Amino acid sequence: MSHVRIIARLDIKGPNLIKGVHLEGLRVVGDPHEHALRYYAEGADELLFIDIVASLYQRNNLSDIIKRTADRIYVPITVGGGIRSLGDVSQMMHSGADKVAINTAAIARPELITEVARRYGSQCMVLGIEAKRVAPGRWEAYTDNGRERTGQDVVQWARRAVDMGAGEILLTSVDQEGTRKGFDLPLVQQVCDAVNVPVTASGGFGRAEDLAAVGATGVSGIAIADALHWKRMTLPEIKAYAAAAGLDVRRADGRTTQ
């Protein structure tokens, strides 16, 4: 039975927690701080903050949000969006992040992956991939919330990034993101098969059955946003569904589900 972490994903725009569809059509959900504390209290295994405008407008306000939030949260925090240099990584780590997710800057200069892994360890260097289906069984890596093409094949890019030092992959399906129609299972399967580092699947969770389906691909993490933000399901409910589907998860009280 494989162990999966249930990760609460918080997309941030300016001071707000937001949620969109296909990483677009954004709606304000509320205060990221309040939501993060609620997810921590409910038993999230990890929190993932992504500043969705940072890489577009070259700015970074995430650090303040993380600082305020990390003070009261005692589970791992991953931060992404607009991280372009070792200096940016350092700023995030000093704000309370445990890991950074890098997409755009890693595409632009893959050596950054190696530099971050060397300086902070590969466990800190999460490769963010925004994947869009371009043909059956083929996906292209995008940047800037699924707006910019890179010409890179997702599976090849994942392999190369792991060779360069990425210790984990955050795989977001732009096609499924925010749709509640389930994960892009062939995508998740191919990336899980291509690399031996942990992979987190993001984008598409809608129904309890989606957990068993994505769990069967060999993912290590399942990121959930929409269902939590709009209170369609709570973390204890999601974990109970995951356990019933045969996945090995941590209960909200820290015990095992068996």
Place this chain on the structure above:
Amino acid sequence: MSIAVTVLDYGIGNQLNVLRALEHCGASVKVVQKASAGDVEADRLVLPGVGAFGDGMAELRARGFDELVKRFAQTGKPFLGICVGMQVMFDASEEMGEHAGLGLLPGRVRAVPATGSNGKPHRIPHIGWRPLLRSAPWEGTILADVQPLERVYFVHSFAAVPSQEEVRLAHVDYDGVPICAAVHRDNLYGCQFHPERSAETGLNVLRRFLKL
């Protein structure tokens, strides 16, 4: 009087979250970047750390922390190494070549096996929340308030292999492969998991460490 804890910052990894967790548990925490004579006066010494073993040891030596830890160990006051901070307590590591550790505990640090006991490859780094299993009695140790099977958070590619069984306090099972999760001898404690990132279970480990 709150317990005075000194946390060693040797430039790798994230001391901030260890500091915050200890403060949350009621400690009065000082983070130091370089050893000074008074450090040994602290009630508790904590050595966190993520990243590579060799780089970590080089930084420890450059800052005089290797000698400080050894001197503190002799005071009988509780010491806690976390993750790589626990690994450097051992004799040596095989991470990217051969590197000598502090030699406070007998054993070596080796790569987490790339396959489970069934021979099938599993994911490295080993990341996730694993249920703690008892290797030795937990009464009177940092795990006194933890029940077996409570989960704690791991993120690592290398793990200690103590050469004396009695040093091992807890382990976890990674696809049939036992991984050393916590160690103990006298006043020395180490945990491979991150108590500062293991929610209430982890905080209970730190609270107990402060009460020892």
